[in-house]
Amino acid sequence: MAFSVEERGRANTLDYRVYFKNAEGTFISPFHDIPIYADEAQNIFHAVVEVSRWTNAKMEIATSDPLNPLKQDVKKGNLRFVANVFPHKGYIWNYGAIPQTWEDPNHKDRDTGCCGDNDPIDICDIGDKVCVRGDVIRVKVLGALALIDEGETDWKLIVINTEDPQAPEYNDIEDVRRLKPGYLEATFDWFKRYKVPDGKPENQFAFGGEFKNRDFAIDTVKSTHEFWKAMITKQSDAGDINCTNTGVADSPFCVSAASAEAVVKSTCAFGPEVSIPSSVDKWFYCEK
Template sequence: MKNHWSFFFLALLIYSCQPEAAPADPDAYPARTPNGINVVVEIPAGTNIKIEYQKNSQRFEADQRDGKDRQIDFLPYPGNYGFIPSTQMDKAAGGDGDPLDVLLLCAALPTGTVVEARPIGSLQLIDEGELDTKVIAIPTDATLQTITPEDFTDFSIHYDGARHIIETWFLYYDGLGTNTFEGWLDESKTLALIAHYEQ
């Protein structure tokens, strides 16, 4: 009988130490946090299956092209790709109608992971006539960081090669001429942009 009680208390202790359950809908998270933004990971770094969160079904599913799972016919994603919840790039203002995209620069994280991150800039593209912004961010958790830029200037000086790789990757990953480069925004303009598109 003593062993049964020991097992019961051990199970109770383990259960009480579990983190609070996340919302069923990742898009229910707020866009901004006390130290940055929330990022929902759709596509882990180093993979090439285009996965998107479907709000209606609340599932992460492979994007379809010609009836097949869409694979990026290029180098794998150079970071964890996802979106900022509770944002939307308004079509009426020239956006694509989707949440703001994010490239989270760190080691691969599983699809569905929600991470607090700090924006360090954003890449501005035109994709099929619509503004397509790619926010570049790093996790606020130092144990997840693989690079440590303080801001866009620091990123441009000390990680200029990474910046060029990211720019080139987004210009060519979906075929030559699909995307047009419009420029970079620094971290302060990126934060203002996020606030503008926050729902």
């Protein structure tokens, strides 16, 4: 299954968007139209790469925009870049989300005691390849970390790209601990402290910060897929989520290819990117 992207606006500006197309050239929603499964029998999932490893721009699926393109997160009118908290430079994995999942903000997780964060479920790809923003990859789920972000459950799945030469060696969270010593500890440390340079306290975690295993993580993915199915068929309240799609047959939000193209063409034309502010290269040193 092949996908491509079309950029609009200028990178590192408020107008920048990355729209997705399927193999037929129809504009689609990466949130709703890309199938969750790449191989259901083998529990191989699709994942949308929002952020390339070592970069700082906080790109994300725009859940409230028609067709849900990638855009850069904004806070108080300014583009968001994650800080370099020593020794971590930007994101330390390819970061993204699994399509057709939704952490329902009206559902209290029985394990964490907190409601969902209203986004598709996040992934941290630990494979060696540095992916490109907008890549759609096939991943094996290895485990999960339950971040509690301002009182909301925000699952972070540890995955590996199936194209990684070492992927066959990774089948559960303990394989990461064994084959990439220090990586899980660095991941925990990253999520705990990445907001500290913004003046916020360290993040909290469910399960005392323990990484849950593969089976637990896959069950979590499947439950968020059920929440998404209820939302996209209008069986639950989507709130401010934009459910426009071009390929979910039983969804009342499905639109024609022409309507989808009109959405994209109404946005700013693609242009040369704007330089990233020099302040993004600053390093922060925080006591543990």
